[in-house]
Amino acid sequence: MPQDRQGGTAAAGRDAGAAAESPVAGLDARTKRDHKAISRLADDLLPALIAKLAASGLGEIEVRDGDWKARLRKPIGTGDRKAGGRSSVDGQPGHGISAGRSPSAALAHSAGEERDRLAREKAQAEETANLPIVATSPAVGVFQPRKDTAVGMHVRAGDRLGTVDVLGVREDVVAPVDGVIGLSLAEAGEAVEYGQELVRIELPENSRGLAANGADREAAAVLGEA
Amino acid sequence: MFSKILIANRGEIALRVLRACRTLGIGAVVAYSEADRDSLAAQLADEAICIGPADARRSYLSAPAVISAAVVTGCDAIHPGYGFLSEDAGFADVVRAHGLTFIGPPAEVLERFASKEATRRLLEAHGLRTIPGSGMLRDEEHALEEAARIGYPVLIKPSAGGGGKGMRLIRTPHELETSFKVSRSEAKAGFGDDSLYLEKYLEDNRHLEVQVAVDRFGHAIHMGERDCSVQRRHQKIIEETPSPALTDAARQELCARAVRAVVEAGYENLGTLEFLVDAKGDAYFIEINCRIQVEHPITEMCTGIDMVAMQIAIAAGEPLGITQADVVSEGHAIEFRILAEDPGKDFRPQSGQILGYLAPGGPGVRMDTHIYAGYEVPSYYDSLLGKLSVWAPDRSQAIARGDAALRELLVDGITTNIDLHRAILANEVFIDGKVTTNLLDRVGSAPFVAAGNR
Known part of the structure; x- marks a missing residue:
């Protein structure tokens, strides 16, 4: 999973590079290309990126197409902590970001669920403290x-x-x-x-x-x- | 017969033994490690007891923990399953010293067959052909001399090893020089014994094994053979019976010779004699496994014999009660080892939670597994999730049923080798019954993995 994601992002980067190198043929061509880039970002890339971001342990993803770029950021503090926590639990740092191994991990990223998770952890910690x-x-x-x-x-x-x-x-x-x-x-x-x-x-x-x-x-x- | 048996193992085999106990009307206690508290066997058992932490050396491999558990729960016998303490003569001896019965060969029989090298000499004396090999290697120089005498390629093998662990294929004297010390220290670390020996490596061989049972009175039967040629790095992946490589006459001859040799050599209880069969069809004895085998279900499906029940009865001192004429093997059976391994990532073992599990069904389909939806696969033990076995009147129907069952089998949440099995089933070499043990390693698993992903 992480490899797939990184592969996807890297590929988008290469596309952008290729577009930047191509000679600029004039304003019309540029406008056309901008429209193309924007619609590509909105229709093709964004839905896929949202899914990827949700399934990953990453906090932020940015892609470029032509002169346009889109940046997606998770609610504060979600991604990094998730990834860190998981890798310490698994004891396999290499797998730390493979949060996509279970849907439950992927689902835990909406802000509401995140609050629930924190509340659960707090309750658990209190319970542990009170345990004989x-x-x-x-x-x-x-x-x-x-x-x-x-x-x-x-x-x-x-x-x-x-x-x-x-x-x-x-x-x-x-x-x-x-x-x-x-x-x-x-x-x-x-x-x-x-x-x-x-x-x-x-x-x-x-x-x-x-x-x-x-x-x-x-x-x-x-x-x-x- | 016993009144209560301690099951000193885990995973699917713990459940298999529990089922045999219930069928026989014998009480059972499942001994589990802290990591296996949620395993199906521990949950289904009427009685279960935690014997130690996840580390097998302090639980499933700890003789005091296992025996103490049997004593405090009032058991009169211990079933060791396979692996762990199942072929440990010292353990069997201590079990007996505590007034309990070890379900397997008696300690002195295990002792006699403990060394592979000595066993080969013993059974050679009783009429089994063996692969040219060396005695215990004194040092590197001795190894080089012996390898030159036997002829390359050779396998360097730990005497105390098993299941293909610690073996190394050597093609040149230079390879032998570089591998000798490593093999020795690996054997010491893995088996607590650094004795090594050499064996001639047969290219393009098949791996066959003969299932035997001998009671205390010297009555013996064989239950046919199994072909375990589909291997990856000496680990069996698919087993079938009967072997497509043998004619009926060759099969009868091999099985009869095997059972005669072990009776003469004083073997007792269930046993499996492993052979390598070369391209000419000559079978060379390589080792005996003094326990129930992982792949026993296919023999059960063809013969209708409950082999675990038979093993328990023999250990209790009961006579076999059947003769060779009563053993009728019908149809064809294939077993697929369902492993928590990712074939796409060099078969890296996987652990984690099983999110969904659905067992296949239909005629001639059997699933032996300890997993269920929600089960957390621990990372401490082997990667066997279960065994899917299919039976049909003939081989081609068994392949068809196998494929249908594999398609139906659902293990969600963890990467498995299910698709690899389907790819192997669809492979011409397998369909033709011509798989040799080196196939997957020679062509690599990649084509199968790629085919499995289509």
Whole structure:
């Protein structure tokens, strides 16, 4: 796709060059040529350019025909960010501008949709911020919480909260951040899968009132038994 | 019989094994990596368990992860599918040590057939002709001596490799000198074993394989052969059965010889013996695959045998229950590997979301795939999206059905090789049944790609 687009633009450039080099034969010829150029821009090139711009990650396209040129520009900030974002997601910089791989990508370029997308991203970011922080299982196996931990205890990032037994080999379940041990999401001796959420970690400022939480008291009991 | 099987693979084969388990009334747990959470097998399974991250070395290739998953879900057997751990003797041994059954040949059988070079010598002793080759190469000088003895062109091959990976065609001593070290380090990186050997390269050969099954009691059958000559860089693209290159008499002779050799050599369970057939029609044994093959559906379509169910039963210690006389292969079947590759861009693997998918239908049409509309093709694994197989009473009708089915097959949102398949089907060399393994590489894929775009 990107190659096709670039090819198309380059071809238009070559046409323009050829027209400029041709000898100017007089005013009538020039007027005729201008009319021809304008109608060509309006009827042939513009619709194709609009489609190309919409499907691309480019912010602006300009073409010339004779002495006339047309420049198309996307609503501010649309194209570049889209292309940048995509390439970082794909991890393939070479493919970054190939936003045309799916219609959804191409459609996201009207201003309205762009606003929706930004709103969605904002909502997502807020949701992520509010998500509880959880220590997850490093492997598939049997979970055992650490005996000397309990709900309400302060832990540092990297502290061991328990283990997952993988065929007799224990892999550590560690706290992902500094915080306070919260609700346990798996029981001692429970079979757990890779990535399963095991122990919640509350951030210190949120940890007040933890003892009043019934579920957490239950979790404390479970942790205490182990 | 087993009560519950852990399916330790992904993609279409995970789904194929799940289907066999359901048919047999056996419980199944699909083990998946984080990248395959949305795969069809994981979604359709009654039970599924995440065994690790996308990186296969920490999920599908991790013996502890796979076995631990089987233990904690209460499985009594593990089906490894193809690739990954499917032919790993060490894995099969550890599976058994944990009181579970590996669905495939027992560990000591895998061990015996693990080295291609040793396997060639073993089966040569049991009556199979093999391609002139070298022993394990000590060093570059040894390689040059051996190549001179065998005669150029030669293939340099990693002993631990498979599926054509890591092979290199060498035409001159100079090429050998420049390639030897690279091949060695590639083999080390790719297979963890840098042993290499040389093999005479047969120009214009065909690739045939004989499907066998041997139970624990030494009962054995063959299920005919498959012709896998349509290849690109040693990777199979289209397979068919029976081979248009063999007469019935030659077919019977080859298959009977193959099954006799593996029984005598102590093989057990499903296996595929691969042969290269030269222009004169002589078949040279090259290797055995100790697992279910990607292209097994065409054999199933012609014989009516559920080969995965048979594989499971053999691993459970059951007798085959049928003899060679019961195996009747009828009609002609062709399989097309539908790959997420862009033939127009040097077959670059594609990943991304499948926006639309419609499977073809009609008489004799079978689609094995794990994709669906909305499925995100992960970039971590191979590019196989699925396998379209067609069956018809004869070859020309099978080609016609294949073309009709390929026209109907819709995979939207991602570039595939569907058009390339249609172009190959329309090619005279294919229609005449005269494709050799080097065709696509020799003429290049460009004419086919161009034809496919028309």
